[in-house]
Amino acid sequence: MSTAVEFRGGSAMIPASRDVVQGFVARLAAAGVKTADTFLDTARLVVSELVTNALRHAPGPCRLVLTLVDDGVEIAVSDTGEAFPTFLPRDPRRVGRHGLEIVTRLCDEVITKPHPTGKTVFARLPLR
Numbered sequence: 001m002s003t004a005v006e007f008r009g010g011s012a013m014i015p016a017s018r019d020v021v022q023g024f025v026a027r028l029a030a031a032g033v034k035t036a037d038t039f040l041d042t043a044r045l046v047v048s049e050l051v052t053n054a055l056r057h058a059p060g061p062c063r064l065v066l067t068l069v070d071d072g073v074e075i076a077v078s079d080t081g082e083a084f085p086t087f088l089p090r091d092p093r094r095v096g097r098h099g100l101e102i103v104t105r106l107c108d109e110v111i112t113k114p115h116p117t118g119k120t121v122f123a124r125l126p127l128r
Contacts, residue, residue, distance in 0.1 A: 001027060002067040007051070009061055017051040017064050018044045024066045024073075033068065035127045042106055043125055046075055049099035050121055054079035058118060072108060072126045080118040 003024050007013035025040045036042075047064065054062040058081025065076040085100050104110050107123040 001031060001033075002065065003027075004063065004065040007062050007064065009055065011055065013055065013062070014048055014051055017047045020064060021047050021066065028068065028073075033127065039125075039127060043073065043075070046103050046106055046123055046125055047077075049103050050075065050077040050123065053077075053085060053099055053121075054081070057081050057083065057085075060118075069124070071128070072124045075107075075123045075125060076120050078115070078118065078120040082114070082118060084112045084114075084119060085121060 001024075003020065005017070005020050007016065021044045022040065025035065025043060028035060043066075047066075051062065051064060054077050058079035060080035062080075063076075063078040065074075065078075067074045067076070088094065100110075103123055107125050109124040110121065112119055112121050
């Protein structure tokens with residue numbers, strides 16, 4: 001089971017991406033796929049962070065793909081930016097810019113792969 005959405009850019013793609021997650025999780029439930037009680041909220045947060053990063057750090061459109069894989073959902077966000085996401089040094093006074101930290105804490109695996117027109121960030125979120 002999979003779903004893919006192309007976003008042209010702009011801040012409206014952030015709430016729209018959360019709506020895509022909600023629809024996908026509803027499809028999972030209708031198919032009898034069991035998830036943790038917190039899965040929907042966690043998936044929406046991860047997608048929001050990844051799409052926000054694409055909006056802030058890459059020109060042009062982005063693509064969101066959600067795929068059921070074994071005991072998790074692979075979240076893939078492709079954008080046109082060449083720079084890979086990086087962790088910032090620990091700074092308790094820093095406001096914001098913690099998205100990558102949040103995503104890596106919630107997901108089993110987070111990897112970034114380049115492609116000819118940018119990169120894709122893959123995050124694997126466990127169902128339970």
